Amino acid sequence: MASVxxxxxxxxxxxxxxxxxxxxxxxxxxxxxxAVLPDADVVGFKLGVAYADLWGHRGLSHSVAAAAVVATILVLLIGWFRRGQHAASGRLWVLLFLATASHGVLDAMTTGGLGVAFWSPFAPERYFFGFRPIQVSPIGVSRFAGAAAWRVLRSEALWVGMPCLLLWWSQSLWRTAGRQGSR
Known part of the structure; x- marks a missing residue:
């Protein structure tokens, strides 16, 4: 898995x-x-759930279906708590869906594990992408230390951090250019 x-x-x-x-x-x-939520499935290890099971790590919780369910429940809850205000919009649903689904995408780009069950519960196969530059993070806080942590964080800085910074910077440039063009 990628790190939290x-x-x-x-x-x-x-x-x-x-x-x-x-x-x-x-x-x-x-x-x-x-984006972090799918890794709650590691609790299953303590309960005797095998890694490769439907409920195992990178199984159902990492699927596209789970991302849709999480986004739907959260948008409904937000709408309910806000008494029907328009905050529970389609755009918010898309954000929460993509954020949850992004977890599996990053995990499928790591160097270890069993792959991601993107289509669970409909298909149990697990997948990795052909491009796997992110060093797999050890499972558990106590194992994420020292050289292992440094190795993972260094690869994530390059393959997650830099693209994220470039996207933020590009959006900022785009918005600045849009404001200057409308003057």
Missing amino acids: FGHALLGATLGKLLLPSRPGWPWWLLAAAC
Whole structure:
């Protein structure tokens, strides 16, 4: 898996890109949380769930279907708590779906594990992408230390951090050019 840092950064970046005009940071934090959420499946290890099972790590929780369910539930909850205000929009759903689904995308770009069950529960096969530059992160806080942490964070800085910074910078340039062009 990619680290929590890489997942959260990508989720927050998607928030910045898709909801730039709102008072963004609460939505960016929610998107970052959605991007990290699929790794809650590691609790299954403590409960005796095997890695390769439907409920195992990188299984159902990392699927496109799970991303759609998470986005739908969150948008409905937000709409309910905001008493039907338009905050629960389609754009917010797209953000939360993409942020949650981005988790599997990053994991499919790592150098280890069993692959990602993108189409679970409909198809159990697990996939990696042909391009796998992100060093796999050890599972567990105690194992994410020292040389292992440095190796993972260095690869994520290059393959997640730099593209995210470039996207933020590009959006900023685009918006600045748009404001100057409308004068």
